[in-house]
Amino acid sequence: xxxxxPLLFETLQNRGLFLLMLLLTGWTADWNDLRYMDVRLxxxxxxxxxxxxxxxxxxxxxxxxxxxxxxxxxxxxxxxxFYSVESWIPFILYGVAGAxxxxxxxxxxxxxxxxxxxxxxxxxRYDFLKELYREVVDVKNQLQRQIVVSRDSLGRLxxxxxxxxxxxxxxxxxxxxxxxEDIMECESAALYIHQDGGNFGRLMACSxxxxxxxxxxxxxxxxxxxxxxxxxxxLYVNTExxxxxxxxxxxxxxxxxxxxxxxLYQLDPQQYTVYYKNLFQTLTRMIQDNLIRAxxxxxxxxxKLTLPGTLVLTKExxxxxxxxxxxxxxxxxxxxxxxxxxxxxxxWGMLSWEPQGGGDQSTAALYNRAASLLRGTxxxxxxxxxxxxxxxxxxxxSRRPVLEExxxxxxxxxxxxx
Numbered sequence: 238x239x240x241x242x243p244l245l246f247e248t249l250q251n252r253g254l255f256l257l258m259l260l261l262t263g264w265t266a267d268w269n270d271l272r273y274m275d276v277r278l279x280x281x282x283x284x285x286x287x288x289x290x291x292x293x294x295x296x297x298x299x300x301x302x303x304x305x306x307x308x309x310x311x312x313x314x315x316x317x318x319f320y321s322v323e324s325w326i327p328f329i330l331y332g333v334a335g336a337x338x339x340x341x342x343x344x345x346x347x348x349x350x351x352x353x354x355x356x357x358x359x360x361x362r363y364d365f366l367k368e369l370y371r372e373v374v375d376v377k378n379q380l381q382r383q384i385v386v387s388r389d390s391l392g393r394l395x396x397x398x399x400x401x402x403x404x405x406x407x408x409x410x411x412x413x414x415x416x417x418e419d420i421m422e423c424e425s426a427a428l429y430i431h432q433d434g435g436n437f438g439r440l441m442a443c444s445x446x447x448x449x450x451x452x453x454x455x456x457x458x459x460x461x462x463x464x465x466x467x468x469x470x471x472l473y474v475n476t477e478x479x480x481x482x483x484x485x486x487x488x489x490x491x492x493x494x495x496x497x498x499x500x501l502y503q504l505d506p507q508q509y510t511v512y513y514k515n516l517f518q519t520l521t522r523m524i525q526d527n528l529i530r531a532x533x534x535x536x537x538x539x540x541k542l543t544l545p546g547t548l549v550l551t552k553e554x555x556x557x558x559x560x561x562x563x564x565x566x567x568x569x570x571x572x573x574x575x576x577x578x579x580x581x582x583x584x585w586g587m588l589s590w591e592p593q594g595g596g597d598q599s600t601a602a603l604y605n606r607a608a609s610l611l612r613g614t615x616x617x618x619x620x621x622x623x624x625x626x627x628x629x630x631x632x633x634x635s636r637r638p639v640l641e642e643x644x645x646x647x648x649x650x651x652x653x654x655x
Contacts, residue, residue: 247288248295254284255299262303277303281331285338289346293339300331404557406430406531407616410442411561411630413524417499418444420520421513425484425502429455430532431495436464438498440612442561447502448631453612467495472518474509485514487521491529499524546601548608548617549625555618563628564637566651567620568607568644607649627651 258280277300285293304327309315403409410428417426424446429438436457443451457464463482466473470493473486484504488495499521504513535542542554550558559565604625608617611627620626629640641651 247292251284251288251292251295251299254280255296255303258300259303262307275327275330277327278330278334281334282338285335286342288339289343290336290339293335293342297331297335300335301328304328304331403527403560404531404534405554405560406528406535407441407558407630408560409524409528409531413499413528414442414444416524417501417520421501421504421517422508423501423504425504427451427483427500427502428489428497428528429500430497441497442630445631449636467498470495472514474514476509484509485517487518489521489525489528491525491532496529496532544601544604544619547604549604550616550618552619552621552623555616555620555626555628558616558618558628561628561630563616563630564632565620565626565628565654566640567654568617568625568627569650569652570648606647607644610644610647610649626654 258276261276281293281296281300284296305315403412413428414426418424424444427443427447428441430441431438438455438457440451440453440455457467460482462479463473463486466486467488470488470490473483475482475484483500483502485501487499489497489499499517501517541551543550604617607625607627611617612629615630616628618626618628632640637651637653644651
């Protein structure tokens, strides 16, 4: 768009041209070849074309004033000018030249400004359409990816649920974590089982990255919004981004009772969509049947799965749990001299179950004391050789010294088997 010059600057230029016109008028009067050229008319045309109607009319007034002054200087009666129509012709020519030249100049620049506005508007439309095109392409790619993910993921879900036919809730939970991470495209999933139908959820399995940060249990009373959603058996979404709450949580229900919950702790902003919410709900409902079946089996057969009077799994039951990604260690006692009062526990570092007479009661008490040192995701059971073993979920080499120290303070030793 043309930027118009300030009025004062245009007026100064007009005045300069007027002075130049006066100078040329005096010169051309003495030149026979130029004395018939009207410099005033040329001045008006130049100013009107250059600066528009506003300065063109001012130039017309100045040219008329110059013409009248020239008549007075030639000692012509000024009243003759007003009464003689023929003497009006210069005034008319000056006025027409100033008005027409100014109009033509203003119209030219107005047309230019109009074209500039249209160009700018077309540019804005182009930018808008280009941005809209990019958004459409992004949405198309996202929808295409979701279609592919939905088709492949649901197919994998149905195939994986067939593999979750395990009598061990822990095995079902651990395998489910992998499914949740794959389908929900996150690495912060966890599964909790409610203890005795209360407000405490015991951690059963979680993503590798959360194993060192999550507490072994969660108190829903301290998270009323999450508790309310679980009681209503509804999907919980942390729309307020409360750091003390997970991103999403879905109850795992046995009929009308919530026996656990599937949790996602960290999600990308684009995953707070209806698509991911529906996908998470569908995923949770697909795994809950297998989990409920495993929980019921374990509750009904708990006495068969554990040694009498202990929380230690039998050899067969413990072997079923080893399908999970666990680190296994042999639990023993520090070696002592024969003078030490060890009774039936003199195994020189090895603890084993003594089935004679229904089992050694002191051994059962010792087993339960070792079981109290475990987290909610750990297990204690009898190994293939009949020795006491502990299975630790999500324990890397860097955390083993911590566990060894914990057991050592209670008089036990850990010998890692992997």
